[in-house]
Amino acid sequence: MAAFAPVAGKPPLSTAMRFALRELRGGLAGFRIFIACIALGVAAIAGVGSITRAITAGLEAEGGTILGGDLSFNRSMTAPTPEEAAFLAGLGRISTLAELRAMARSPTTQTLVEIKAIDDAYPLTGTMQLGAGGPLDAALAADAAGTFGAVVDPLLLARLDVEVGDTLEVGRTTVRIADSIAAEPDKVGSGIDFGPRLMLSREALDATGLIQPGSIIRYETRLKLPEPVTSDRVTAVADAVVAAFPEASWRVRSRDNASPGLQRNIDRFAQFLTLVGLTALVVGGVGVTNAVKSFLDRKRDSIAAFKALGAPGGFVVAVYLAQILVITLVGVVIGIAVGVLAPYFGGDALANVLNLPIVIGIYPVELVLAALYGILTALAFALWSLGRAHDVPVSALFRDRVAPETHRPRLIYIAATVASVATLAGLAILLAYDRYVAVVFVGAAAGAFLLLYGVALGIMALARRAPTVRSAELRLAIRNIHRPGGLTVSVVLSLGLGLALLVTLALIDGNLRRQLTGTIPEVAPSFFFLDIQSSEADAFEARVREVAPGVTIERVPMLRGRITALKGVPTDQITPPADARWALEGERGVTYSAALPEASTLAAGSWWPADYTGEPLVSFEDELAELLDLEIGDLVTVNVLGREITARIANTRSLEWESLAINFVMVFSPNTFAGAPHSVLATTTFADEPGEAAEIGLMKAVIESFPTVTVVRVKEVLDAVNGIVSDLALAIRAAASIALVSSVLVLAGALAAGHRQRIYDAVILKTFGATRARVLGAYAAEYLLLGLATAIFGVVAGGIAAFGVLEGLMNIDAVFDPVVAIGAAFVALVLTVGFGLAGTWRILGRKAAPVLRDM
Template identity: 60%
Template sequence: MSGFVPGHGRAGNQTFALAARFALRELRGGLKGFYIFIACIALGVAAIAGVTSVSRALTEGISREGQAILGGDLSFSLIHREAEPEQIDFLKSLGTVSRAATLRAMSRKADSSDQALVELKAVDGAYPLYGSIDLASGQTLEAALSKQDGIWGAAADLALLARLDVAVGETLALGRTTVRITDVIEAEPDKLSGGLEFGPRLMISDAAIADTGLIQPGSLVRWHYRVRMNPAPGIQALETIVENAEREYPDAGWRVRSRANASPGLQRSIGRFAQFLTLVGLTALVVGGVGVANAIRAYLETKREVIASFKCLGATGGFVFQIYLVQMLILALIGIGIGIFIGALLPFAAAAALSGVLPIQLAASIYPAELGLGLVYGLLTALAFALWPLGRAHDVPPTALFRDIVTGGPKLPRKRYLAATLVTVIALAAIAIVLSHDQRMAGIYIAATAGAFVLLVAVARLIMFAARRLPHVRSTELRLAIANIHRPGALTPSVVLSLGLGLSLLVALALIDGNLRRELTATIADQAPSFFFVDIQSHERDAFEALLQKEAPDAALQSVPMLRGRIINLNGVPADEFTPARDGSGWVLRGDRGITYQAEIPENSKLAAGSWWPRDYAGPPLLSFDAEAAADLGLSIGDKITVNVLGRELTAEIANFRDVEWQSLAINFVMVFSPNTFAGAPHAHLMTLGWDRDVPQETELEILKAVSNVFPTVTAIRVKDAISQVNDLVAQLAWAIRGASSITLIASVLVLAGALAAGHRSRIYDAVILKTLGATRTRLIVAYGLEYAILGLVTALFALVAGGIAAWYVITQIMGGSFVLMPVTAAGAALIALVLTVGFGLVGTWRILGEKPAPVLRNL
């Protein structure tokens, strides 16, 4: 019979149309057996579409509220110094100008019994140009900051009041003056543009800043000039104004931003986090792809008689392939549709959940491009994992389909299906890499995932090989468990693949988090100084050092001059046009960097290349650069770098590279200049104080109190407080990453459940025959439990090794830290694997053992 073989002409179209009709007819029976398939695709697509949509909503929200976040349409910021009169006139010609100064300072209680580091902000009467600052009492900011009875007013974060145990109406010493807390800040419109903060906000009038004595030559103060333009120009017009400003005042040394990039650091962080979560979603899809392959393989097993009938009636292998490919695509589109629907809702859910957390409103909307990306990822993943089992069905003869009850050994599909699978996988990886923010990291992530996948297949085969070669054991239950591991149609590959990737990712993240915490709390804490003292003026340096030697005679002191500068160009190439040698490594070029000058190589550095200048060097300016940063930028000895310091542009030649011990938290700089470079330049000093032993907290607080009372304009940063704050940030980020990465583990659980469901039919036969031969339910449960426990334990061991290697690479090769394997993490991975495999396995086994033997035996 040739009813399936169409004539010539439109043969291809007719064949596909006929295949589609048969596919739709078979789907009339429902979706039984494909719920895991649909759930795996839906989960991964929802993760990708939702994450990218939420990221877009955040960045759109930042852009939409860019004026309020930035504090104006344009922002011009300078370090150390104020703008020149002609520069201010230029700014005023653009629109209304508001000036603000930000710096870190020490605030003290009136009785000097306690002190705290604050993020001080001095604002003028025009602040804020956009948005509004909300005070708890509802009074205006001008009234709150005004001078009453000879004392300036100040508005503070509630955290400062709690830290110092003071209330509204009480006074604080600030520098050389006194301020009265008149109100509590509830909302600050431009807070996001300030970057990382180490203390609570204290806001005063810019008229009060002179009384504090905190502004001295070389002080680490940043002056911000915000401009409000009326009418507000478009983005292109703002870019033109920025270009004109930099061309007209090339030596100004200011950092210019527009409302289009109001918070570049936050936007970069959002982009990187979104990229990571997208890759996690892709990993969930890959894990889910195992479920797709399992579901299709199990479904085709139930269709043996149908496929045999098709072939006996004249259907070709290609026709059979088309039927089930159409079914797979329909089911995949159902899962993708569910995932896209969930992903489309996530920005609205995130906007509601984060409304009281973030100082901006998410631009919640439906973003077609991001949802389309989820569609592409979902479709390519489904195809990548479906083509192989569908291709194998092409060449299975009708006799084998009728006779085989269990699946035989693995057989490769035809070359066309192998090629189609390879092309789909390459396309999936290429899209993920091309669309990522950091293509190098995306490539490493995908290569690691692919490597883990291949290794898991090899591990599964190795387990089966080892089980087949094990000597005879006396225990019947253990012997049955070992036989189940390597028999034809065994669950071993599915179980190992389903759990391996998810657990490996979780182990890697847990080890990275644990090692970062260890660096912060142990290694760093042992090596780091106890205090950083900033803004020590040259005329008070000796007296300040004498005070520290008196208060802490057994402590180690280190002092260096400190300035702030921004790299303007490298070898004549402007910094904003310079392309680093490594993607994502241009952090040195963003913003201002701390710089210093020294006659001798710093204590925490080792010369990596080049030579150090003589102590009495008096030639052209020379520069020592951090070796790792130089490699990232692609710099060589002899290259020229121009920096803007105090409004002056200085060009220096790289004389050497240094290996810097950043993890010590001691005084370190990316750039160290020869002493003659800054001869006569006004600057402050940076000093550290530390012990080679643990000291009581009371000792540190007494020193902090003494310094604050005698030198009120010096800013003291207690390193333990800074480490604690960074540790809290790392902990919050780690929990967010773990929560997001649990998507992969959920996919693993779904696939595991699907794998067990796929083996349900053959397990029923096994259980019924064994029970007929006298096996008890208890003995079978023990045998199956041992089988799942062995598989779970081996998978956990693989996850520990693979996740450990991945964590080691990230910590040592990317972050430059030291790595330690943590046994608790290993035990946790093993426990998760055992609970999941044994738990799900025994639940399914209990149902299987409840089957009545008679109906099953009649159908054998």
């Protein structure tokens, strides 16, 4: 009793720590799974956080280079006026660019290119590097024959099978390939490219004849302010420019927010990967529970000795909680070490693939957050089991070998468990980029655990009520499933969540691929033709029908406009939902029509008469109108060609976006744009599969007859999008594998936790004459039944989750893939039966005498 002499009625905490450290001298045997689960989850969160922060820091550090200056003012179809240019030039150095898509043609083939026409001041920041290392202005200058030079992406050389020194046809002129582009300083801020870069001078662009009334061209003026430059000064200058030209309808960006869309996408993807890491931790939490229960089972004699010598229950909990925390810190340190190294080994490669800047370093906030997640997970899943040891009498501890206790811990331990879980969930929600998604994740995780626990109890209830079978092996397997202290709950919890996640991601991936490569090609047009001059539209259609008789042609007028106000409220004062932000942040294609477009279905309101001449009316896309809280009769203001046009919503339409037919968010009444210059957008759709030669022949004929028309081949766009989806799917699968690996580790730990009980069972059965084959058969049947039940849950839960994501968030018709179900079932069976039999085989080799003597 002297060892536990009370101080103020209780043994001091230092005494508990001393005993905890003494016991830990024996090593970490039995805690390898525990440490691996914590380390894996912490490493995932720390690695994702560190890499994301490194890329974000790179974007912030290189903001001026990415943007091309301190401020950027851009809009479509309208170049800066002399007054606007003079005002900006009075604030600092300026450079004006023009960007558009067009066709480049070699003697043998043609391809879509992204043209950037620059002035003499480009680049204001950063360095433009050419393949041969020469100056940019010399490369773009015209030669003695008057042929302008161009520098191109090396991909264009390969795609057109040309070399430096060769010539290309662009629009109505010929350009000479003067050099290739080695490094373009503002490439990251350019957005998604559908073709390789072709850089020209502004004079060369004028010579191409591509700039026509209504051409889809974006003008960007960049401003480099005199030093010193501060964020406050940049903001003040931006406000002054907008105030000076309120009708300019510029999209203004600063070096502090050089690529907001890119940053949002990085944040979203980082959140997804962080949630996957949290899933790994939560799954690993089951392993923590199993490890703690197994640990306390091995320490039964020590706990009994503590209590027999007068140690209070709180002292016992303190001793083993201290050990659990020390072991948790081991796993956390390992995970943090991996997280620190992640940017050095993986971040640089990722940044190169995505063409992003990165500032590699150690980011304490992200590492501390990952460590906190790991510690909270360990506490949340360990406190309940530790709390049960508080009030268990010595006799029950010894009897627990054959009759496990199932009483609840004291209220204080329940409260501590709930507090740990609540803090873990609160952090996940509070620090999330999209809190709604985080709330859904937390709710889904909690629901999945409750459902899995219910499934485990249901399996046990069914096994308990199952009729008696003749096979002794199967009868023993069924009884093992429902007996107290069995593996059912541990196996279902450990494997079920990982399988559900695997099925969810596999179904989402499969449906996305089906949508891109299955449904769309059956109904999609073969080509989109942009920048058709309205005066050439009839001749264009005639030429297409001459080359491809029977082809279906759809054509509509095309303008570009930016929404500047909704219901009289300027858009810069509106905070739209995340799903609708895209509609207010940039310019949208707009059109007008006397009749309801073919790809649209009227959702609300009525269409205007064909000869309507009243106030401007607009038809709005139904889902977007709902997100923006727009109703019939509300006013929408759009800036088109520098003019503010306010129209009243006459109706809303449902669109079939997946058909890839011509669709517009806004369709105006024809009188709205009477006399406005515009181009024509057209699509062509073959009645039957045309084949490669027919499509190439049509594209070549159109480009030869109408060199300023831009041709977008749908098949190539789908291939590009499918490539992006494939890359994302690969990243998602790699991330999801972390959760699956956690499930496998936890499953191994769950089976190892039952190792001691299995030894007793096997020895007793062998003592009464059971052969090794029959015992092995009984265990195999048990593992098979558990794996099958878990697989069924994983398939059902994963299918429901995938359906919710596809139908609810992506608006994609979900189709269940039986191959995924079979694959998940196979994985579950292989893991449970494989791990189970691997451990059982060693158990069956144990001698009976030592085990019986120890009972």
